[in-house]
Amino acid sequence: MNLVEGLLAQIDRCNVIRENCLEIGDAGAFLSAMLGMSLANARQALASGDVVAMVEAVKDLEEYSE
Numbered sequence: 001m002n003l004v005e006g007l008l009a010q011i012d013r014c015n016v017i018r019e020n021c022l023e024i025g026d027a028g029a030f031l032s033a034m035l036g037m038s039l040a041n042a043r044q045a046l047a048s049g050d051v052v053a054m055v056e057a058v059k060d061l062e063e064y065s066e
Contacts (some may be wrong), residue, residue: 004046005053011042017020017066035064 001009018035021028038060046052 001059003051003054006041007046007058007061010058011046014039014042014061014064017064020066038064039054 014035018032018039019030021053039055041053042057042061045057
């Protein structure tokens with residue numbers, strides 16, 4: 001798996017986590033907001049093609065657990 005594929009996989013995984021957070025209501029709102037910022041940064045890194053930013057985004061998204 002290359003960096004782009006790894007980042008896309010992490011984005012997909014974190015989108016599922018974010019959807020689950022939204023299902024629990026207000027208690028998951030903070031986590032959902034944090035995930036939203038991380039996902040936005042990851043998408044920006046992917047769009048820009050900045051390898052360093054993509055590595056940082058993968059590391060950031062890997063820290064979220066289900």
